[in-house]
Amino acid sequence: MRVAVIGAGIGGLTVAAGLSADGHEVVVYERRDEPGAVGAGLTLFGNAFGALAAIGLGDTVRQASSDAIARMRAGQRTPSGDWLVSMPSSAVSTLRSLHRAELHRVLVAALPTGSLRLGQRAEISGDGRPVVTVADREQGFDLVVAADGLRSEARAHLGLDRGVRYAGYTAWRGITASGVDVQGEAGETWGRGRIFGIVPLPDDRVYWFATESSPAGRRADDEQAAVRERFGHWHAPIRACIDATPADAVLRHDIFDLARLPVAFTKGRTVLLGDAAHGMTPNLGQGAGQAIEDAATLTLLLRRGDPDAALSRYDDLRTKRTRAIWRRSRQMGKVAQASLPLAAGVRDALLRATPPAIMGRATRRLQRWTAP
Numbered sequence: 001m002r003v004a005v006i007g008a009g010i011g012g013l014t015v016a017a018g019l020s021a022d023g024h025e026v027v028v029y030e031r032r033d034e035p036g037a038v039g040a041g042l043t044l045f046g047n048a049f050g051a052l053a054a055i056g057l058g059d060t061v062r063q064a065s066s067d068a069i070a071r072m073r074a075g076q077r078t079p080s081g082d083w084l085v086s087m088p089s090s091a092v093s094t095l096r097s098l099h100r101a102e103l104h105r106v107l108v109a110a111l112p113t114g115s116l117r118l119g120q121r122a123e124i125s126g127d128g129r130p131v132v133t134v135a136d137r138e139q140g141f142d143l144v145v146a147a148d149g150l151r152s153e154a155r156a157h158l159g160l161d162r163g164v165r166y167a168g169y170t171a172w173r174g175i176t177a178s179g180v181d182v183q184g185e186a187g188e189t190w191g192r193g194r195i196f197g198i199v200p201l202p203d204d205r206v207y208w209f210a211t212e213s214s215p216a217g218r219r220a221d222d223e224q225a226a227v228r229e230r231f232g233h234w235h236a237p238i239r240a241c242i243d244a245t246p247a248d249a250v251l252r253h254d255i256f257d258l259a260r261l262p263v264a265f266t267k268g269r270t271v272l273l274g275d276a277a278h279g280m281t282p283n284l285g286q287g288a289g290q291a292i293e294d295a296a297t298l299t300l301l302l303r304r305g306d307p308d309a310a311l312s313r314y315d316d317l318r319t320k321r322t323r324a325i326w327r328r329s330r331q332m333g334k335v336a337q338a339s340l341p342l343a344a345g346v347r348d349a350l351l352r353a354t355p356p357a358i359m360g361r362a363t364r365r366l367q368r369w370t371a372p
C-alpha cells in the first residue's frame, strides 16, 4: 500500500518504520526542518517494548536505552527525602529510559532513504479520502496516518476535535551535562503542588523534570533559577541535578491534554495515531508508549490484508485501551499536583498506607498490551 504519515514524532516515525519493514511504500511529512526531538529524556514501560518487538524494533530501541532505573529503588518521596512508597521491582523491571533525540535517531535510521520529507506541511482532505495536500499539490494514497500531535489539524479537519484542556500545571525538563550520582534512588518527589522527578539515562547523565501548579503562560527570565528557587532546597541530589544542567537547556512547557477524546480514531482511510488521537497528561509516563502501541497495532492489523477491516479493528481496540489510560493519567495528575496542605497531607497518608503490592499491580496492569 502507499501510505502517507503526517508528523515525524515518536508515533509517526514508529508506524512509518513498522509499515516500511512490511513492504509498504511510506512517505512521512514533517513540517519542521529537523525531525526535532526536544532535549529531554523519556521513560518507556514494558508495553512499549512489547509493541516495538512485535514490529521488529525492540532490539534497536532497547540498545539505545538503559534499565538503570529498574535496578534502583524507585517510587515516591517527600521533599525531605522520606519514602512514601517504593515500587516493587516486578512493577518496574521492564522500565527503561532514553534520550528522546536518540529514540528519534534510531527510528529515522529504520526508515528507507528518502521517505522522510522534512519542512513539508501536509493537510488532509477532511472527508476521510486518503489524499494529502503538500505545497498546494494534492497527492493520493491508499491510507493516511495523522500523527500530527496534540493540536492535530487533521483531527479538526475530520470533525473529530473536542478541544484541548490546560491541566493546571507547568513542567520544566532538563538533562544534566555530566553524570550525577543519584545514590541508587530514582522516581518522583511530591510536594504541595510541585513534583520533581529523577531518571538516570544510559550515559550516567540524569534526565529530570519538575512541575508546579500555576496558571498557564507564566515564564521566567531564567528558568533554571526558577527551578532552583522552588526545588533547590529539596533532598539530594535535586540541587545537584539542577546545577549540572546548562541554563539554556532547561525547557518549560505548560501541560495540556485532550479535553475529551475523539469519538473515533478513524474516518474512511484516514487514521489518528498518538497524541493526535489521545493526547494525555504525562503523569503515567504512557503518552509515547501508547503512540507506539497504536503504531504496532496498525502495522500488525494491516498484515491481514483487508485495510478497511484493519482500520475498523484498530478503532475498536485503540479507543478502548487509550480512553482508560487518558482518564487515569488525568486523575493521577490531580492527585499528584494537590496544592492545599490538607489535600497533600491526605494524599501522602494514603500513599504511605498503600501496600506496595497494590501499587505494583496497578502499574503492571497498565503495561499489559496484547498484539492483535
Ligand SMILES: Cc1cc2nc3c(=O)[nH]c(=O)nc-3n(C[C@H](O)[C@H](O)[C@H](O)COP(=O)(O)OP(=O)(O)OC[C@H]3O[C@@H](n4cnc5c(N)ncnc54)[C@H](O)[C@@H]3O)c2cc1C
Pocket (backbone or CB within 6 Å): 006, 007, 008, 009, 010, 011, 012, 029, 030, 031, 032, 036, 041, 042, 043, 044, 120, 121, 122, 123, 147, 148, 149, 150, 153, 171, 173, 209, 253, 255, 273, 274, 275, 276, 282, 285, 286, 287, 288, 289, 290, 291
Ligand atoms: C513533560 C512531558 C513528559 C513526558 N514524558 C513521557 C514519558 O516519560 N513517557 C512517555 O511514554 N510519554 C511521555 N510524554 C508524552 C510523549 O512525549 C508524547 O505522548 C509523544 O511524544 C507523542 O508523540 P506523537 O508522535 O504522537 O506527537 P508529537 O511528538 O507531537 O509529533 C507530532 C509531529 O507532527 C508534526 N506536525 C504537526 N502538524 C503537521 C503537519 N500539518 N504537517 C506535517 N507535520 C506536522 C509536528 O511538527 C511534530 O513533529 C511526556 C510528555 C510531556 C509533555
